[in-house]
Amino acid sequence: MGELMRRIRYLLNRRRFDAELENDMEFHREMAARAGRRNFGNTLLLRERAREAWGWTWFDRLSQDLRYAARILARSPGFTAMAVLVLAIGIGVNVSAFSLFNLVALKPLPVRDPDSLVRLERRSPQSYTSEMPYPSFAFYRDHAKTLSAAIAVLGVPPMQIDEDVVPASASFVTPNYFVELATPAAYGRMMDPSRDGTPGAQPGVVLSYAMWQRRFGSDASVIGSTIHLNRKPVTVIGVTPYDFASLGGQGPDLWLPIALQPYLIEGSGVLTDPLNSSVRMWGRLAPGVVAKVAEQELRELTNDLRRQSPKAVWDNEYIQASPGGHMQVMQPEMYRVAAMVAVLTLLILAVACANLGALLLAKAVTRQHEIGIRVAIGAGRGRIFRQLCTESLVLAVLGSLAGLALGCLVLRVALSELNAPKWLSAAPDWRVLLFTMGLTLVAAIFFGLAPALQIARQRQQKTIARQILVAAQVAASCVLMIVAGLLVRASQHALYTDPGFGYEELLSIDPGLGRHGYSPMAAKEYLSQLQTRLSAVGGVKAVSLVKLPPLGHIVSNMSVEVNGRQVEIYPNWIEPGFLKTMSIPLILGRTFYPGERHAVIVSESLARREWPGQDPIGQQYLNGDERDNVVGVAGNARVNAISDDDAVELYWPAQQQDMPDMVVMVRAAGPPDKLPPVAKSISESIDPKLFPEIRQLKLLYRDNVLGVERVAAVVSLIGMVAVLLAGVGIIGLVAFTVSQRTKEIAIRLALGAKRAQVLGTIVRQFSWPVCIGLIAGTGLAGVLSKFLRKALYGVSNLDPLGYGGAIAVLIVVLVVAVLFPARRALRLDVAKSLHCE
Amino acid sequence: MPMTNTPKSGMPPGALPMLILRVLHSSSLHGYAIAQRIHVLSSEVLAVEEGLLYPTLQKMLVKGWVTGEWGTSETGRKVRFYRLTPEGRKQLKAELSGYDRMTQAIQEVLRTA
Numbered sequence: 001m002g003e004l005m006r007r008i009r010y011l012l013n014r015r016r017f018d019a020e021l022e023n024d025m026e027f028h029r030e031m032a033a034r035a036g037r038r039n040f041g042n043t044l045l046l047r048e049r050a051r052e053a054w055g056w057t058w059f060d061r062l063s064q065d066l067r068y069a070a071r072i073l074a075r076s077p078g079f080t081a082m083a084v085l086v087l088a089i090g091i092g093v094n095v096s097a098f099s100l101f102n103l104v105a106l107k108p109l110p111v112r113d114p115d116s117l118v119r120l121e122r123r124s125p126q127s128y129t130s131e132m133p134y135p136s137f138a139f140y141r142d143h144a145k146t147l148s149a150a151i152a153v154l155g156v157p158p159m160q161i162d163e164d165v166v167p168a169s170a171s172f173v174t175p176n177y178f179v180e181l182a183t184p185a186a187y188g189r190m191m192d193p194s195r196d197g198t199p200g201a202q203p204g205v206v207l208s209y210a211m212w213q214r215r216f217g218s219d220a221s222v223i224g225s226t227i228h229l230n231r232k233p234v235t236v237i238g239v240t241p242y243d244f245a246s247l248g249g250q251g252p253d254l255w256l257p258i259a260l261q262p263y264l265i266e267g268s269g270v271l272t273d274p275l276n277s278s279v280r281m282w283g284r285l286a287p288g289v290v291a292k293v294a295e296q297e298l299r300e301l302t303n304d305l306r307r308q309s310p311k312a313v314w315d316n317e318y319i320q321a322s323p324g325g326h327m328q329v330m331q332p333e334m335y336r337v338a339a340m341v342a343v344l345t346l347l348i349l350a351v352a353c354a355n356l357g358a359l360l361l362a363k364a365v366t367r368q369h370e371i372g373i374r375v376a377i378g379a380g381r382g383r384i385f386r387q388l389c390t391e392s393l394v395l396a397v398l399g400s401l402a403g404l405a406l407g408c409l410v411l412r413v414a415l416s417e418l419n420a421p422k423w424l425s426a427a428p429d430w431r432v433l434l435f436t437m438g439l440t441l442v443a444a445i446f447f448g449l450a451p452a453l454q455i456a457r458q459r460q461q462k463t464i465a466r467q468i469l470v471a472a473q474v475a476a477s478c479v480l481m482i483v484a485g486l487l488v489r490a491s492q493h494a495l496y497t498d499p500g501f502g503y504e505e506l507l508s509i510d511p512g513l514g515r516h517g518y519s520p521m522a523a524k525e526y527l528s529q530l531q532t533r534l535s536a537v538g539g540v541k542a543v544s545l546v547k548l549p550p551l552g553h554i555v556s557n558m559s560v561e562v563n564g565r566q567v568e569i570y571p572n573w574i575e576p577g578f579l580k581t582m583s584i585p586l587i588l589g590r591t592f593y594p595g596e597r598h599a600v601i602v603s604e605s606l607a608r609r610e611w612p613g614q615d616p617i618g619q620q621y622l623n624g625d626e627r628d629n630v631v632g633v634a635g636n637a638r639v640n641a642i643s644d645d646d647a648v649e650l651y652w653p654a655q656q657q658d659m660p661d662m663v664v665m666v667r668a669a670g671p672p673d674k675l676p677p678v679a680k681s682i683s684e685s686i687d688p689k690l691f692p693e694i695r696q697l698k699l700l701y702r703d704n705v706l707g708v709e710r711v712a713a714v715v716s717l718i719g720m721v722a723v724l725l726a727g728v729g730i731i732g733l734v735a736f737t738v739s740q741r742t743k744e745i746a747i748r749l750a751l752g753a754k755r756a757q758v759l760g761t762i763v764r765q766f767s768w769p770v771c772i773g774l775i776a777g778t779g780l781a782g783v784l785s786k787f788l789r790k791a792l793y794g795v796s797n798l799d800p801l802g803y804g805g806a807i808a809v810l811i812v813v814l815v816v817a818v819l820f821p822a823r824r825a826l827r828l829d830v831a832k833s834l835h836c837e
Numbered sequence: 838m839p840m841t842n843t844p845k846s847g848m849p850p851g852a853l854p855m856l857i858l859r860v861l862h863s864s865s866l867h868g869y870a871i872a873q874r875i876h877v878l879s880s881e882v883l884a885v886e887e888g889l890l891y892p893t894l895q896k897m898l899v900k901g902w903v904t905g906e907w908g909t910s911e912t913g914r915k916v917r918f919y920r921l922t923p924e925g926r927k928q929l930k931a932e933l934s935g936y937d938r939m940t941q942a943i944q945e946v947l948r949t950a
Contacts, residue, residue, distance in 0.1 A: 003901060024916065028869045028890075031910075054895060
């Protein structure tokens with residue numbers, strides 16, 4: 001039996017061993033008394049000292065402190081409930097935010113060996129793309145020895161099932177996808193490399209569980225039946241499980257073997273075109289290989305690939321391997337967003353802690369008496385400090401438990417609202433629990449340490465600490481309110497202001513010519529036919545072509561230094577009539593001539609930055625080695641950078657080789673609701689192989705704004721919670737001050753002071769910390785909101801209305817919080833309060 | 838009122854466990870007898886106080902050098918006797934040799950300096 005075991009035995013049988021010790025010492029005393037000695041000292045103290053040898057003194061003290069803390073907290077249930085509620089909100093917000101981050105970025109996918117999955121992406125110092133050409137993928141797959149498997153996923157536009165009106169989303173994957181993830185089939189079978197790997201195999205499709213429920217009425221007999229995708233017969237081979245965990249959190253309705261791609265999308269050369277970056281690549285590291293080693297080998301392979309097809313590889317290109325076994329493969333930009341959210345939620349915790357700290361300090365005054373007695377009967381400062389810390393820790397633990405419950409509840413609601421994959425569960429895992437424990441400790445230190453120090457040193461009369469805490473609360477809630485205010489302004493702005501082009505009557509038609517292997521010539525022919533026929537339709541005002549339509553699937557931008565400042569330029573390739581179709585005004589110069597080369601139209605904001613104070617027309621715009629003449633200046637429009645007001649746009653004339661990628665824009669004379677079916681039938685009559693994507697910009701724009709509105713609503717809610725917390729805290733403090741100073745106030749009033757003066761002295765005590773808090777908070781918000789700029793839909797991050805509104809709300813809440821309890825001082829019955837002492 | 842707890846016996850620190858181990862080597866004794874035996878054997882030079890004896894004994898119990906067992910005292914009272922365990926014997930041997938080395942070294946210095 002080791003020493004530790006013996007110690008534990010002593011802990012468990014403390015009563016018995018203590019009795020034995022007592023017996024020993026009593027006997028000793030009897031014997032000593034016989035021998036004539038009479039002084040023994042304090043028997044209890046002696047015994048306690050002997051017991052220290054067991055090594056459990058700290059435990060005894062702790063349980064003493066805990067019992068005492070529980071008694072103290074139970075004696076003022078109102079305060080305790082308030083404190084737990086405040087902490088639960090502060091911690092709950094953080095727990096739900098962290099849980100979400102955990103689910104998205106930390107929790108391993110419930111698939112076979114998620115740790116060895118890597119996401120492989122092309123990067124170079126200048127460029128980055130999440131997709132690569134299929135031939136490159138095949139090259140890496142065939143040659144990489146550090147990868148035991150390679151998976152490709154090809155996303156495609158929605159496909160038409162039989163004669164359904166609503167198209168179904170689809171992904172083409174290499175048939176090893178489900179084998180690598182070890183996904184069992186809910187019904188039928190998943191893909192099998194030996195059966196679904198070749199173009200000649202019988203075409204099969206795997207349905208998602210949701211699709212199977214929705215479209216096929218949860219009928220298991222659908223397995224083996226034939227459906228038509230884009231009018232091609234395909235056999236249903238299986239259904240994914242209900243809680244299927246896919247790579248990258250993807251959830252299409254249909255999973256198709258990649259070998260079927262040329263069959264289903266006729267004329268497509270995606271699988272053979274070495275320049276068309278279209279598939280996302282995942283790999284599984286060979287046993288014992290780490291990602292860095294794989295990157296090394298892939299770098300060499302990239303160089304080999306460059307020798308084979310030089311155009312397919314960028315300068316200095318390398319393949320980046322990042323952990324792929326999570327719902328979301330995190331990019332550096334995402335970490336920035338996560339950090340931003342973390343700052344906001346931690347601010348809430350700061351408000352809660354400052355709030356509670358001030359309450360504890362106030363409460364300390366009423367405990368002066370109790371602490372005084374304890375010090376008088378021999379408690380050391382250290383002991384009292386420890387006792388007070390234990391109390392804070394008990395409060396923090398209670399608050400954390402409530403916060404954990406609250407956080408999980410919020411997450412649960414969020415998951416069902418966001419329609420998240422079914423394998424994600426809101427139940428906290430060990431990471432969330434660890435995080436909560438850490439947060440509990442931090443919170444306890446934050447709100448408990450300063451009051452405990454002050455009380456233990458018996459200096460609680462000082463109000464400065466309380467005032468600092470008030471200022472901190474006001475500052476933190478100020479930041480939250482301002483961020484909320486800016487986001488509300490952004491969503492309003494997005495809703496009610498014009499992105500620079502009239503989107504209400506616009507329709508975009510993407511025939512997907514490139515995907516179907518159209519040559520530039522054939523594409524031009526098709527597009528001119530389509531344009532002519534569309535123009536002839538009644539109610540169509542204008543038709544034109546653009547490469548990157550607004551709210552399209554691809555956004556391209558370049559970061560360029562203009563006169564010493566970094567500017568995001570969104571280039572686009574257009575046909576001469578585009579500006580007119582979009583109702584973008586031409587401010588200077590002219591639009592392109594048909595077939596014009598080496599010409600460029602810039603947006604007004606770009607012209608102003610590039611050539612301030614000069615006439616932009618006739619200037620040269622440098623683009624790599626080419627020099628383009630500026631022929632026109634267009635009004636500012638955010639065709640592609642819909643939410644980024646700093647961005648500027650640039651238009652080049654579309655050339656022959658761009659034709660397969662062009663999208664048709666149609667402007668209707670009135671609401672375009674009737675046009676899509678007409679456009680569909682026209683397109684079908686020209687080429688029935690194509691399934692154009694026809695979208696109303698009005699609807700897309702609304703969806704897009706809805707997202708911002710939702711974020712604004714959540715942040716406003718959080719901001720309001722913080723403000724209310726601060727308000728409640730200040731009400732408590734002022735009420736407390738008034739009750740502390742009742743006698744003084746009564747004497748002043750008795751001596752003839754005006755009630756307004758008395759009110760003034762009380763309010764003054766809180767006015768400067770509130771002012772300092774407001775100023776500090778506004779400054780901090782000004783700095784932090786820089787990171788928000790791109791999400792603000794053209795609202796400045798220093799938008800006076802957003803700041804003004806937020807500060808006004810905050811001031812109203814604070815004034816009410818100060819005046820409401822201070823009123824009591826005015827209604828004071830002077831005679832009564834003077835008599836009572 | 839704070840109490841002084843420094844033993845007045847003048848015993849070098851750390852010597853008590855060794856002495857206890859040594860007196861328990863021949864027979865098991867109760868606490869008072871241990872104190873008495875040390876007092877007598879040291880020709881009444883060393884006095885072992887309760888305030889030091891019992892914490893030391895508790896420490897030795899936890900370390901497993903001694904165990905307690907019930908017996909009857911010479912006055913006919915039920916009392917705990919402390920007995921050396923095999924580990925206690927080993928510890929005694931170790932402490933004795935350590936002590937020997939220490940005194941020899943001190944002697945050396947005293948003789949030659």
